[in-house]
Amino acid sequence: MATRTRRSQRRTEALSRERIVEAAVELLDAAGEGGLTFRALTERLATGPGAIYWHVANKSELLDAATDAVVAAALAIEPAESPDAPRGKIRAVALGLFDAIDEHPWLATQLATQLSRSPWGSVTPRIFESIGRQVGAVGVPEGSQFTATSALVHYILGAAGQNAANGRVLGPDVDRGDFLDAVSKAWEELDPDDYPFTRSVADQMREHDDREQFLAGIDLVLAGITALHLPNGQASAPPAT
Structure with a gap:
């Protein structure tokens, strides 16, 4: 009996929480x-x-862990500009x-869910901390850092989510250039x-x-924050895209 218990413990230890979350992300991406x-x-x-339940209690916890893992990896990316420049x-x-x-x-749906359902969880503070430190x-x-940070976070998640949704609606078989050309022509034919x-x-x-349009939006939000909260709008110019 003791031998069977030790073997079970070794199998459970070999199957780490990190590997379970990694596999969950793979399944979420696929299906x-x-x-x-x-x-x-x-x-x-x-x-x-049983080996999975040893590490994760239920699907909700697994979704939260998968979301946190993807967000943590995304926020770990270092800027191409000077690492000391908060705007960068x-x-x-x-x-x-x-x-x-x-x-x-x-991911977009899970982020929206977590921001509204469990803002005390790990994901929301992780994102707010990454942006808020640089806002400061x-x-x-x-006294204005929460509002400024919220504006940036809402723009980032909203614009990124809409961009991803656009791509999913078009599907892999639709050429983006052809689609934009068709929309542009339709706009040109609208009533003047x-x-x-x-x-x-x-x-x-x-x-x-x-991506350039997304970054231009970041610069617009930062320009507004700078103009509103800094003396004489003092801030370094946005880095070139």
Whole structure:
């Protein structure tokens, strides 16, 4: 009996929580939240459910852990600009999350769920800390840092989530350039009296780059924060894209 217990413990130890979470991310990427079941997980890991339950209590905990692991990896990316420049770090954090949400189709929904359902969990504080420290380093007064950080976080997650949703709607068989060209032509044919602005930017929409446009939005938010909270709008110019 003691020998059987020791063998069971060794198998449980060999199957780490990290490996379980890694396999969960793989299942989520392949089949979405509906495809993440403990049965599928045991098959992928070639183990029994008891070994998994030793580390993870239920699917909700597993989803939280998978989300946290992906976010932690995204936030670990170092900026290409000077590591001492807070604006560069904010941009690096934003791009890390943008690319993670684009790569993992399930992530945007899980982030929205965690921000509203369990803001005390690990994911929300991790994101707020990464942005908030740099907001403080930019020079935003302490009493305004929560609002400024919230504005950046909401823009990052909202814009990144919408970009990822656009890609999923189009599907892998649709050429992005052809799609944007078709939309641009449709905009150009709108009634000039009702849609003068939309017609005027049709060419810009056709040629835009999603990541560059996303970063331009970060710079706009930072410019507004700087103008509102720093004396004479003092701040370094945004790094070149």
